[in-house]
Amino acid sequence: MSLINAFRVGASGTVAQSQRLNAIASNIANAESTASASGVPYRARQVVFRPLPGPDAVATGVEVARVTESAAPLRQIYQPGHPHADATGYVQGSNVDPVEEMVNMVAASRSYQMNIDLMNNSRQLLQRVIDMVRT
Template identity: 50%
Template sequence: MSMLRIFNVAGSAVSAQSQRLNTVASNLANADTVAGPDGQSYKARQVVFQTVQMGDVGAAGVKVSQVTEDQTAGRRVHDPKHPQADGEGYVTYSNVNAVEEMVNMISASRSYQNNIEVMNTAKTLLLKTLQMGS
């Protein structure tokens, strides 16, 4: 694999992890939201990655193939005085699990950082190679 191809592979991973981080941020921002006027609460979203061939044999990158919604029911809390309470006095919150999202955020952040480090190392190696030639 060519040294320049490393930038394409690592760049695809950085882009995918960036989208994953944005999705996690959206989930965390909506963790405590209640059902809207339509009765539907915010559904946690997850990115699905897909391997993508980068041209060379053995060189594969990654892309986000889709963003899915978790269809599990939201958390229901009995609070009859809440303005969004249903007929039984329950308020439906989003199905976002803040702890899982924080773990997801740490994982995505580390992957993002690792791929940036791969690109920086490749850049340094390329510069050293150019310096040897002069």
């Protein structure tokens, strides 16, 4: 892999992980919500990646293939006085698991940082090559 390709891999990884972090932030922000603007409870969103194909079937990075909504069941919360409660007093809440989202956030943050480190190391190597050529 050339140093330029390393930059491509790192850049695509940081963009993809940034989108993943945005989805996680949205999930955490809506963890306690009971209804969205459309009237239905918020469903957790998950980012799905796919490799960017390159020459010789070697991946040259990653991109977001799609963002999916979790199929996990919605939480049923007994709150008879709540404005969104049904006739039995239950409110449907989002299916976001805050603990799972925090774990995902740590993993995505570390992946983001590793991609930044890859680009920094590639930059340093490229600078050393340029310095060697100059002397």
